[in-house]
Amino acid sequence: MSSVTVRVPAKVNVQLSVGPLREDGYHDLVNVFHAVSVFDEVVAKESDSITVSVAGEWADQVPLDDGNLAIQAARALAKHAGRTYGAELIIHKSIPVAGGMAGGSADAAGALVACNELWGLGLPVEDLMEIAADLGSDVPFSLLGGTAVGTGRGERLSDAPTGGEFHWAFAVAHGGLSTAKVYAECDRLRESSGAEVPWPQLSESLLAALRTGDAEALGARLGNDLQAAALSLRPDLSQTLDAGREAGALGALVSGSGPTCAFLATDADHAQRLADTLTALPTCRTALAAHGPVPGPRPV
Numbered sequence: 001m002s003s004v005t006v007r008v009p010a011k012v013n014v015q016l017s018v019g020p021l022r023e024d025g026y027h028d029l030v031n032v033f034h035a036v037s038v039f040d041e042v043v044a045k046e047s048d049s050i051t052v053s054v055a056g057e058w059a060d061q062v063p064l065d066d067g068n069l070a071i072q073a074a075r076a077l078a079k080h081a082g083r084t085y086g087a088e089l090i091i092h093k094s095i096p097v098a099g100g101m102a103g104g105s106a107d108a109a110g111a112l113v114a115c116n117e118l119w120g121l122g123l124p125v126e127d128l129m130e131i132a133a134d135l136g137s138d139v140p141f142s143l144l145g146g147t148a149v150g151t152g153r154g155e156r157l158s159d160a161p162t163g164g165e166f167h168w169a170f171a172v173a174h175g176g177l178s179t180a181k182v183y184a185e186c187d188r189l190r191e192s193s194g195a196e197v198p199w200p201q202l203s204e205s206l207l208a209a210l211r212t213g214d215a216e217a218l219g220a221r222l223g224n225d226l227q228a229a230a231l232s233l234r235p236d237l238s239q240t241l242d243a244g245r246e247a248g249a250l251g252a253l254v255s256g257s258g259p260t261c262a263f264l265a266t267d268a269d270h271a272q273r274l275a276d277t278l279t280a281l282p283t284c285r286t287a288l289a290a291h292g293p294v295p296g297p298r299p300v
């Protein structure tokens with residue numbers, strides 16, 4: 001095979017509960033990931049060495065050196081297979097960069113699947129999951145897709161059944177937010193409030209809403225413990241959230257560490273109308289309509 005193309009989705013966290021700061025600097029999380037139909041495409045072509053190039057709207061914000069997660073993924077896979085392999089990776093980027101939608105993790109997962117195929121390794125998904133967990137805490141979910149509960153740092157995953165399709169609008173902000181800075185701000189706000197931080201708990205009513213496909217119930221239960229920190233760093237996001245709520249969103253929240261904001265819609269038409277309203281806001285760079293859950297990376 002001389003070339004493999006894989007399409008890989010973005011995610012939104014429908015629940016992101018952040019436990020107290022651990023001694024090792026991480027937090028225990030309860031994370032309900034949901035893959036949505038905003039896709040990057042990762043192409044892997046035969047080559048002597050591992051290289052990457054990026055095309056698309058967000059391309060100028062993506063590193064092309066060893067900092068690129070797709071390169072790191074291809075290298076880790078070659079190391080796991082115990083051989084020197086090459087691949088020319090070409091990423092067509094549609095997932096906003098540093099937007100809280102796990103675009104880098106998606107590209108890493110896409111590179112694992114594409115190179116596994118290109119190099120004829122035939123490794124099972126369990127092996128790819130192990131490599132993914134070392135690359136970053138969102139990469140295992142990006143490999144899995146669908147809807148799943150993550151615990152630990154987010155890397156211990158179990159499938160969450162869903163009863164139907166949910167429709168979303170995503171408001172993409174100007175500029176990005178660093179995930180590390182948002183966690184640091186979350187810790188700072190918690191320390192200055194002095195309140196005890198509870199152990200993160202999975203919301204059973206949120207799982208029930210997902211299982212029964214009840215968008216109204218899901219909208220009422222969306223939650224993100226990083227939202228206060230993201231709003232503290234980017235107060236303009238409040239206007240975006242308010243505008244989506246006023247336009248009839250069933251629920252609104254910051255996606256992951258932000259600054260992308262996610263809005264749950266009643267159906268596909270409503271999602272498109274929400275996206276049109278949000279696109280016109282001065283606080284938004286653009287907005288996208290999408291649906292979920294969608295499967296993880298697949299060769300196309």
Ligand code: ATP
Binds near residue numbers: 091102104107176
């Ligand atoms: P998450 O939701 O997992 O916290 P994010 O969506 O906020 O992540 P990413 O788009 O994954 O953020 O990008 C975070 C940083 O990772 C970027 O600023 C960029 O420098 C770096 N990066 C490395 N590889 C990639 C890639 N393939 N695509 C996008 N960003 C990448």
